[in-house]
Amino acid sequence: MKNRLYVFTPLFLIFFLFSSYEPTREVADKNEVLVRLIMQSLDQGHFQNKSVDDQFSNSVFNDYVEQIDFNKKFLTQEDMNVLGAFRDQIDDQVNKGSLEFFYRSEEIVTKRISEIAEFYKEILSKPFDFTKKENIEFDVEKIEFPANSKELKETWRKYLKYRTLVRLADAIKIQETRKEKGEKIEVKSFKALEEKARKDVLESHDEWFNRMFKLEQDDWLSIYLNTITATYDPHTNYLPPRDKENFDIAMAGQLEGIGARLMDKDGYVTVSEIVPGSACWKQGDLSVGDKILKVGQGDEEPLDIVNMRTDYAVKFIRGKKGTEVRLTVQKLDGSNMVIPIIRDVVVIKETYAKSAIIDGTGYIKLPKFYANFQDLEGRRCAVDVQKEIERLKEENVNGLVLDLRDNGGGSLQDVVEMAGLFIEKGPIVQVKGKRGEPRVFEDRDPDVLYDGPLVIMVNSYSASASEILAAAMQDYDRAVILGSSPATFGKGTVQRPFNLDGFISEDYADIKPLGAIKLTLQKFYRINGGATQLKGVKPDIILPDTRSYLDIGEKEQDHPIPWDEIEPLKFRKWEKSIPDIDNLREKSIVRTTDNETFELIDESARIYKERQKDTRFSLNLKEYQDKAAGIEKVASKYRNILKEVPGIKISRTVFDQNLIDGDSLALKDANRWYASIRKDVYVHEAVNIVNDMK
Template structure:
């Protein structure tokens, strides 16, 4: 469906663009102006919900572009911003007329200010920092004003560099103290005085900044222009994006699944690069120390001094993080709870096998239940019949039935989505037939995607587990099961809230004759998902039947954390009938809510979530070493207090299925992976409650005792 839509959209754009661009000539900055013209054209005609390019749009582009270039406000001065502001309400006209004088002015001034910054940071780092002085730094950069003078800017740099150096100073002192306590004379001889540690910390910070500015110096004007283009594009929605030719090649590689790195998707924040998705099977996923919400603030290469990426363009930070398979990257990370940690990862390709469906038997009170974990809705686009999520889940369901499962849990937590076709087929495993999802394109009516196969693979009790990171295709499946009242949805207050579809349009396909080489491509939002009850999954996601807290409960995450998401809306519902297999759906949900409200583990999770929120809201940080250490000690004590969350024991027993047990004789690595997974499941209070719900549903809740025949 996506591929057909892309072809149709290209055909429409080419038909119009062939006459729009053929007679145009660009005398100056021609490629930049051509790009601006092309991209604006595609956005206005192909985007699902085109925006009016007016004064409000102009203000947004103005503010967001300045913020992208200088998020920590350590380059531009107040006078610079005042000079730029003459364009604040003119950018809509500049975009329409393919003028780029605003970009040229800002770019030239940024280059000047970065040269000034090189002088400033070297002056600041020439003098020792006094960590006995009681002073603070605000990291609420969004509400900070630009410096009014060079002296004020230098003071801002001083505090930021003192803050950046404080952790290194503490690390060197702590290692030195351990060394002095050592019986090894070689280690003891390498102990540092506070003065020596302070000097080495400053030198380390200077090396980091030297490398950072060397990196920035290698950037060309075209790299900064791409940032300007993407500021304009990003005002339409957070998933619409322009790929420069080099980035388009990387995107194609990533879509094929053959990419190297750490296996995480990042989002730019003033304080660093925030992890917004962990890719199943990748190094981060396997390592388990990093999690969504963590912010990477420095990047080092295999033991070398790290480079500070605070304030760096996201694309440039990603270039530092990515690298050849087998190499090591050292990430300095501000954890979700505020703790600073250094995590070393070996770059590797994503293990595709780890992104496939897997299942386990759960034993409780001599009853057997099945659990299927689905990391994503995968498909082989070249050969759908080769392997896909729907077929694999169907196989796991049948295997669990053969081993006596009396209820089924489908775990969609952290599942970022994937193929729409597999969602429709997978939903059909649990209902007789009927609509699964509605899809709407710009200016067109809705398309309803149905399960037409009347056979049911599983008509027993069903629970769907979700969290804030269950997105897109996951939300479609959870919503369909909820609308049919086919399964109980347990999890976060709401899922991610991504209810849109994107297609990639190569710009070269639009211009009939192009003398400027590869123009790149635009990833364009073209459609929107709607539940069968008519409501969109956009922004609001799917609201769980049984809401349980997790560490993300009180922090901004998902589509609502984006700056320009499309709004929630609704259309007419599809024609469907609720599932008639349960006698008392509402009572089952009420029973679960009562149990969860009394569960001490849930109360501890709630307490942890509130603490994490309070830590994230803390924007004023002391630059006094003694206070810094006292706060660190207090935070560590609180963090240790919450470690008991990982020691929980549900008393449930987890076993691999028979076919996997047979594989273990030849594959010890698979056995180790499954053992680790089962240990994690045994600590999982959400799985425990899912089993309780399955027991409730099983007790006189099914009208039909016999499972139906298998589809396929």
């Protein structure tokens, strides 16, 4: 358990890094050099061999058009006919360092933006007729590009009418709610509310177009280059100099803000991860999958960020510690919620492993696989989990639950050492690069710290290192894997960023900085030979979850690296066999079927799935209000379904009690955590399964 392990950069790539690409002065155009460098990096360094051919060209073409016009509001079919001539030529162009397709597309889309800027104000200058029966469709698969400029204007009329309708309906609802509460307010007429809604939409689009006109060619080029890299896999990215700086800051953990990772999805800034210990993690209302519609600074009028690029939107979401940001989000059930968050730095201690005793069973929560690579004496999760187990053993617990839900991964070294706490020596994971034999990472310490019943909890956001540990324990028959999704996330690849400036000599300093490229270099394989990539880990027992029927995980990304398998390793399964899994599963099904909370969770999950299919919205005010009221009524039924489990006994170890005694802040944090556990039906079912295993 003491051996130090690392995932090494393959030797061929190290050689490649020092084999600088030297452009001749005749071709030393910065953009051309950039394209050549990126294509060379992908060809020589990326894990996956990919043919740069007509199929590649078509893929880049389709993805790039989707990137620059995801909702078909800018390009017309006439434009697509012009761009379509390049559909099979992109491969030939990038191989030569040519950007002909890119330059032509940039010219067309910027021209259309200027055209739209001429008529959107005209559309918003007159009141809309919200009694008219008409609809707008938001599923891009169900709509076509506008045929010409005339149809483009009609597309924008409907879109601007919808944005106005949303604001108008919100204003009417707020006014009626305040009147019902007996507040003294100035009651505004429908005409005034409609005019204010149009004005707000106008101002938000004025701001949006101002930003669009400030975009430089490098901004558009970044989108194009990232489309190219993304055809290799979704985790390979080009980072222009500005984004590389933001990436470096994020890796250093120096940002102050709400503590959520965000992504662009269908025109919305969408939450992709909640950072443990962050402001929004502590606040509790923001969830993965939430679409952020507006951002307000304290009591100020919120800014509409629909259709805003994420890298720009974060400027309004970030802020100094102690300031308030109010996010208006659309939840998975279609309802809207205003979430006030006091910005803060991530509280690192909240990411550390911590334990509790639940009805005699030891429970360890591990939010991430942390390690301090700059300080070899710093905190590491494998060491911390070992200490928590030792403390729980002193309390004579009857079993152990290790909670890896929402754990996105981290240190591979600590995964291997942590697995060694539960088994005798043996292999834990295989790591394979583009060339050569897989490297086997194994635990070489024959000692077993804990040999009792073990349940590992995972969900659809358990990824990477979490999947490696769960897979190894499953392959050894060492633990029951308890999940709240059909499989874990399925990210089984390794990335590393490389500074592109290091690829060319100092003689070409005038074209620097070039930015960086983050390449997928290696792939994880279970000891049974199967990859964790794409398929993830299938739990032994699956519980209902609000996201059970939603499409989540690596398999939903564009161009994921496929699943495959290599030769399995020889290993000896755990001698103390787990009780019959089928029997444990049947007992769990009986309990959860009779549990009202799990029934409500399953109901809400089915509703969320159906809501995803609802992509058509009425532009008639009454119909829109009726639909919104229906969504809110259903959402309210499931909003607070987690209730304290009666009769549950939670206690702390003697060590933790001694730490908390006399520390009011530590006691407050501990009590808040225990309160959340009391409402966590998944943890209680994990404890039940431990009891069934005895």
